[in-house]
Amino acid sequence: RKEVEQDPGPFNVPEGATVAFNCTYSNSASQSFFWYRQDCRKEPKLLMSVYSSGNEDGRFTAQLNRASQYISLLIRDSKLSDSATYLCASPFSGGYNKLIFGAGTRLAVHP
Amino acid sequence: EPEVTQTPSHQVTQMGQEVILRCVPISNHLYFYWYRQILGQKVEFLVSFYNNEISEKSEIFDDQFSVERPDGSNFTLKIRSTKLEDSAMYFCASRDSPNEKLFFGSGTQLSVL
Numbered sequence A: 001r002k003e004v005e006q007d008p009g010p011f012n013v014p015e016g017a018t019v020a021f022n023c024t025y026s027n028s029a030s031q032s033f034f035w036y037r038q039d040c041r042k043e044p045k046l047l048m049s050v051y052s053s054g055n056e057d058g059r060f061t062a063q064l065n066r067a068s069q070y071i072s073l074l075i076r077d078s079k080l081s082d083s084a085t086y087l088c089a090s091p092f093s094g095g096y097n098k099l100i101f102g103a104g105t106r107l108a109v110h111p
Numbered sequence B: 001e002p003e004v005t006q007t008p009s010h011q012v013t014q015m016g017q018e019v020i021l022r023c024v025p026i027s028n029h030l031y032f033y034w035y036r037q038i039l040g041q042k043v044e045f046l047v048s049f050y051n052n053e054i055s056e057k058s059e060i061f062d063d064q065f066s067v068e069r070p071d072g073s074n075f076t077l078k079i080r081s082t083k084l085e086d087s088a089m090y091f092c093a094s095r096d097s098p099n100e101k102l103f104f105g106s107g108t109q110l111s112v113l
Helices: none
Strands: A004-006 A011-014 A019-025 A033-038 A045-050 A054-057 A060-065 A070-075 A084-091 A099-101 A105-110 B005-007 B010-013 B019-024 B031-037 B044-050 B053-057 B065-068 B075-079 B088-095 B108-112
Touching: A004 A084, A011 A019, A019 A084, A019 A105, A033 A060, A033 A070, A045 A054, A045 A060, A045 A070, A070 A084, A099 B044, B005 B088, B010 B019, B019 B031, B019 B088, B019 B108, B044 B065, B044 B075, B075 B088
Parallel strands: A011 A105, B010 B108
Antiparallel strands: A004 A019, A019 A070, A033 A045, A033 A084, A054 A060, A060 A070, A084 A099, A084 A105, B005 B019, B019 B075, B031 B044, B031 B088, B044 B053, B065 B075, B088 B108
């Protein structure tokens, strides 16, 4: 099983839609997870941290399911500006918890 | 807001040449990282650095690569003899504790010709 796995997409949705992405992870001991947003040829930027069951920030909600070892990201009322690649990151087992990134899920929001 | 800064933003070099990529992590951070991203591929871990030594490295980080923190602010990645396949975007990142979020610099696009 890959350390962090994501559906690459693309997800093509109209403005205003609700869209959800899943990410599975292999390290069952992980305590913290992160969703990053990456625009083309730019650095990953933190969108949300997920430390326990979930987290909500405006239109964005992240959920953690430890039993099934996945995290999800829900985006409500999609905007054109949400078009980007969404990266899931999980610590790899080890003393310094390097973050391992999934390959990302592409989202394209159209008018 | 404090940020990680990287220089140069673009570096073009000939195969076999040495390059040094520079980073200034956020000042109170203690954990430093280099990642790379080949065009169209995922962000890959290269190396982590803590307490003035490498704490972990990936199989990509072979003898051609080295990292250094020459003073209290800079963190550098050196590639001794570049290969075509080293062409990628290189990101520096830092954080203040091992379980916290990573902050990334804007990257150095390395092109090896």
